[in-house]
Amino acid sequence: MIQVSQLKKQYKEAVVLDIPELLISKGECFGLVGNNGAGKTTLFRILLDLVRATSGQVTFNGEDVSKTESWKSQVGAYLDEQMLLAFLTPDEYFETLRKIYGLSTADLELHLSKFEELFNGEVLGKKKYIRDLSKGNLKKVGIAAALLGHPQVVLLDEPFENLDPSSQIRLKKLILSELEASKTTFLISSHDLNHVTEICDRIVLLEKGKVIRDLREKGEMLQELEAYFVG
């Protein structure tokens, strides 16, 4: 579904990302881990065509993401708060997205009802602009927005960061049920090894822009990762 080939990103001399080959197939829950500066967010940005790759390409269902834009309706993403429209209230934001994605109000209501538990009554129906929300609630809005419109692929950067423990558990449940119900492909980067090994069936470890481990054995993931990070 997503194919990365000969991808390289360079800032002057420094190579921050160098991935010769990476294939992510449909319905996979793909975890991305690595220490700070490993290139996780840069990889996500290039997958979304937010940053221009120095060389190489990313294709989505065979389309080069930097050449076409039709894939954008199939891909949802939440990387950071800059991706939200901070001057709207959450309700207005979802309403705007509904128009952009061409959904009906019933569709939107159905979608948001899935997030009722996660939102915990603190997001919708409040007269508060997104820029005034707490970091945790910002994340919840972003994740709900990323999942809107039945995307085939969802990219989430550090989805568990800033969430309280109950919300983290609720989010995990939500992702697992999406994986189950609609075969959505998830790409999740995280520093929380427990969460990411629990939900993902494949984990790629980045170090200084290079893929150094590609783990698919669910049973051994956590141990291998812990062994690597302990050093």
Added chain:
Amino acid sequence: MFFTLMRLQYLKSVRSTSFAKSALATGFLVFIALLLLSYVFLAGLFLGRIIDEFVEGQDPISFLNSVLIYFFLFEFMYRYFVQKLPVVDLESLLHLPIGKKKIVCVLLLRSFLSPLNVIALLLFLPFGVEAVQEEYGVLGLVSWLGTLLCLSWTLHWFMLWFKQRFEDSLIGLGVVFLVVLLSGGTTYLGWFNVGELLSPFFTVATQSLLPLIGMVLLLGLVYLLSYRYYVAHAYLEELGEEEEYRVAGQSFGLFSRFGMAGELANLEWKLILRHKKSRTYLMLSAFFLLYGLIFYTNPAYQSETGISPIYIFVGVFITGIFMIQYGQLFLSWNSANFDFFIQRKGGLEALVRGKYLLFMSISGVCFLASVPYVYFGWEILLVHLATFLFNAGVLIHVIIYVALWKPKPMDLNKGAMFNYEGVGAAQFLIIIPLMAGPYLVYLPFSYLINDYAGLLALGVTGLAGILAFRPLSRIITNRLLANRYEISSSFRQEL
């Protein structure tokens, strides 16, 4: 879709933090903008008469046509410096299935709604109706004015492309320099006269539609140029204000002799160089060094018998502009990292002393830089010396004392022009001791004895203040320590 995007743009501008938080300041800015535009319109109304006065007997239309190009060269210049690029929204929209083309299109159209784009209309419409329509009929008016407007708007789109393409490069500066040369230099040096060369173009526009058609085509082409460029570069890293990655500003070795206070003065110096707002304040001080040229060359202020009292005010400004401008927002500059200083042992005392050291040093530099004013007479050097001592010994404490009254947080990365963050009642009140203080000391002696005695009094008062630095600065420090909880909690509020 298009409508949705436009509505988003509207909501964004209405709900922007500065708009909502200080409706008064925004209203004031709108008022200023309208005032300026109405001046432009007034100038337009009287343009015909002004030309008549200026060149009697000549045909006003052909005269205007021969100087029009200078207006547009000037427009090029102010657009280069004033016009902003509309790229801030990219990040929140690019990942949505909207399409770069639509986003760029909306951003570009949004940028078109700017007061800059009606200046040409306001300035030339009255003259057009009055003179061109009179002579060449409605069609002539439409064609002539249309050509001018298209030229102005072509510059708008061209500038969007040009600034983005050549920002911070030598080519950009070279082109701007060339424009300056073209606008004045060539005529002055007698090589060729751009105005005369291009006046037939505007003259033809009064009689034929061809120039208008040509300009409309050019307008379309330039729009396409910037549109294509923006679409091709619609990436987070490529558009928008360049973040400065390089580390600017070296430390002053000299400051390190003053221990902890010196370290903090160095820190403050880096803070100044690495933020937009503070850099502007610094540049403004350098600019104010020229302030004296207005007064010292003006015969109205020269007095035969001694020193004109206004010179004291000028001297206070020239040698103290930095501490006046920068110092009145004393703690607001550190609003983002105030807790850092509270948390250190002796941090606040060191912060205050570091700022004192920096203010005095910069004031000293300003004094040294103002020495060439001695060209206008020795007494001016004396004025500067006396006001410098008074600034460093007395006014500095007064400014800081007033500035410690309810300081407000501010964002240092925003520009300084029309930015009222951090400004409260204290910053308006500061002007009173600033204006009155020096004269309270100077005038009695100047009237009773003579002007030089007044200067001596200023200098001695200043020296006394410098000698009494420790007790005076302790008053400030104690006031800060007493208020630190209120100050730090007000700094923690969002802007």
